[in-house]
Amino acid sequence: HWMRGGTYGWKAARKGFVFIGWTNTTANMPTWGAVNSKLGNNPLVIAVPNQGEAIVLDMAMSQYSYGMLEFYQLKNQQLPVQGGFTTDGTLTTDPGSILKSQRILPVGYWKGAGLSLLLDILATILSGGLSVAGISKQPAEISASQVYIAIALSKLKNFGTISSAITQILADYHNSIPEKESKILYPGEKVMSVRKENTANGIPVLKSIWEEIQSL
Amino acid sequence: HWMRGGTYGWKAARKGFVFIGWTNTTANMPTWGAVNSKLGNNPLVIAVPNQGEAIVLDMAMSQYSYGMLEFYQLKNQQLPVQGGFTTDGTLTTDPGSILKSQRILPVGYWKGAGLSLLLDILATILSGGLSVAGISKQPAEISASQVYIAIALSKLKNFGTISSAITQILADYHNSIPEKESKILYPGEKVMSVRKENTANGIPVLKSIWEEIQSL
Numbered sequence: 001h002w003m004r005g006g007t008y009g010w011k012a013a014r015k016g017f018v019f020i021g022w023t024n025t026t027a028n029m030p031t032w033g034a035v036n037s038k039l040g041n042n043p044l045v046i047a048v049p050n051q052g053e054a055i056v057l058d059m060a061m062s063q064y065s066y067g068m069l070e071f072y073q074l075k076n077q078q079l080p081v082q083g084g085f086t087t088d089g090t091l092t093t094d095p096g097s098i099l100k101s102q103r104i105l106p107v108g109y110w111k112g113a114g115l116s117l118l119l120d121i122l123a124t125i126l127s128g129g130l131s132v133a134g135i136s137k138q139p140a141e142i143s144a145s146q147v148y149i150a151i152a153l154s155k156l157k158n159f160g161t162i163s164s165a166i167t168q169i170l171a172d173y174h175n176s177i178p179e180k181e182s183k184i185l186y187p188g189e190k191v192m193s194v195r196k197e198n199t200a201n202g203i204p205v206l207k208s209i210w211e212e213i214q215s216l
Numbered sequence: 217h218w219m220r221g222g223t224y225g226w227k228a229a230r231k232g233f234v235f236i237g238w239t240n241t242t243a244n245m246p247t248w249g250a251v252n253s254k255l256g257n258n259p260l261v262i263a264v265p266n267q268g269e270a271i272v273l274d275m276a277m278s279q280y281s282y283g284m285l286e287f288y289q290l291k292n293q294q295l296p297v298q299g300g301f302t303t304d305g306t307l308t309t310d311p312g313s314i315l316k317s318q319r320i321l322p323v324g325y326w327k328g329a330g331l332s333l334l335l336d337i338l339a340t341i342l343s344g345g346l347s348v349a350g351i352s353k354q355p356a357e358i359s360a361s362q363v364y365i366a367i368a369l370s371k372l373k374n375f376g377t378i379s380s381a382i383t384q385i386l387a388d389y390h391n392s393i394p395e396k397e398s399k400i401l402y403p404g405e406k407v408m409s410v411r412k413e414n415t416a417n418g419i420p421v422l423k424s425i426w427e428e429i430q431s432l
Contacts, residue, residue, distance in 0.1 A: 018338065018341075018342070030392065031389065031392050031400055033392075033394055033395055033396065033398065033400055034392035034393055034394055034395065034400050035392075035393050035394075035395050036392060036393045038388055038389050038391065038392045039389075046331070046334045046338070048334065048337050048338065048341070055333075055334065055337065057330045057331060057333075057334045059324075059327045059330065059331065063324055063325070063327070081307070081325050082298070089395050091297070106324075107323055107324025107325075107327045107328060108275075108279055108322075108323025108324045108327075108328055109279070109297050109323075111275045111279070111323045111324075111328075112323060112324055112327075114273045114275065114402075114403040115262070115273060115275065117271075117273075117385075117389060117402060117403065118262040118264065118271065118273045118403065120385060121264050121271065121382060121385055122234065122262070122264065124381055124385060125234075125264070125369065125372075125374070125378045125381055125382065126234075126367070126372070128372070128373065128374035128377070131381065131384065131385045131388070132385070132388075133384065133385060133388035134384075151342070153341065156341075156342070156344070157344065158341070158344035161344070162341045165340055165341055165347065166337060166341065168347065168349065168350075169333075169336060169337055169340060169347045169348070169349060172254055172347070172348075172349035173247065173254050173255075173333060175254065176246065176247050176249075176250035176251075176252060176254045177250055177251050177252045178249055178250055178251075179249055179250065179251050179305050180249065182249065184247055184249055184250050186330075186333060187330040187333065187334065
């Protein structure tokens with residue numbers, strides 16, 4: 001398991017590299033039209049340097065992780081958007097029904113399913129490692145195949161104009177008109193602000209968790 | 217406009233290369249939570265050689281194209297899954313409502329929106345060309361930025377085992393249990409069989425279209 005994959009993106013992008021990387025996983029998601037899990041949710045990270053920080057997309061190919069479904073179930077809430085199927089094969093926003101059917105939804109239905117398959121094939125053949133099918137025969141999610149691509153922007157002929165090109169794209173993006181009274185953020189923008197706040201003021205921890213840690 | 221982007225994938229993969237390519241487009245899709253279009257649907261192609269043919273994923277970042285919405289509207293049908301918003305901001309399967317609001321849905325809601333933004337940034341900075349914002353200032357969808365990556369599998373140390381690795385992945389994938397009585401296909405599998413059939417038997421054309429062509 002590659003844990004917090006976005007970290008690789010942050011590290012590379014802060015040093016001036018574009019980062020494109022992904023991993024395969026154990027089979028945990030059915031392809032579109034199927035009932036059993038033959039695909040991994042195969043997280044993909046794309047990171048780009050920006051003003052000493054980074055724009056970092058860190059997305060799995062499932063709309064929600066099983067952990068997120070459990071989170072919504074514990075809070076007794078419906079998912080914001082459809083996240084999988086009931087055992088009857090109906091699309092649903094109910095986390096409990098999806099945990100029961102084990103049929104989580106690929107992002108974009110058939111599209112994320114296709115992308116997941118291709119990410120598995122590429123990771124497997126480019127690394128010479130195990131495929132989703134191979135990992136799934138292991139006792140746990142181990143020996144995954146991973147791809148790490150770093151592109152040195154400083155070697156490009158147009159290096160001098162890249163920073164301002166990114167600034168212009170983000171400015172245009174930030175000119176999106178929000179439907180509600182909230183600012184439209186780019187991938188990684190919130191992570192960055194939370195990290196800055198926590199670095200300055202400390203990391204908030206639930207009192208009950210902190211007491212549990214201290215009692216260890 | 218790069219027309220049928222998948223063609224580049226087929227060409228490269230049939231010569232033994234992995235192909236990863238994408239383009240940006242004019243702004244035609246709102247980001248998640250926004251009402252105006254600041255993102256392109258930025259189609260992505262990933263192709264892998266397979267037995268002299270290829271596995272080819274060709275996906276735009278919008279769940280449906282505007283052309284597909286018009287197609288469903290002409291047939292007076294609802295979309296198979298949610299494809300965008302009504303003018304009131306409600307997710308809908310009604311093609312007419314989405315054509316009216318011009319709010320098509322990114323694949324995987326916030327996830328495809330993020331991927332679309334990153335594909336635009338990468339295409340723009342790697343090619344030194346126009347961004348979605350820049351293309352949108354042109355009189356039409358021209359001067360798009362595009363990325364073409366070809367990886368020569370024959371140069372890899374594990375080249376000798378790649379073909380069988382792909383065969384195994386596809387065999388496992390084909391072992392998916394379909395919910396309905398239909399075979400689960402991998403991306404490009406149907407394109408390939410249709411092309412073989414049409415190459416042998418000719419391309420079916422609607423009689424009315426053929427008569428229109430002959431009358432030109």
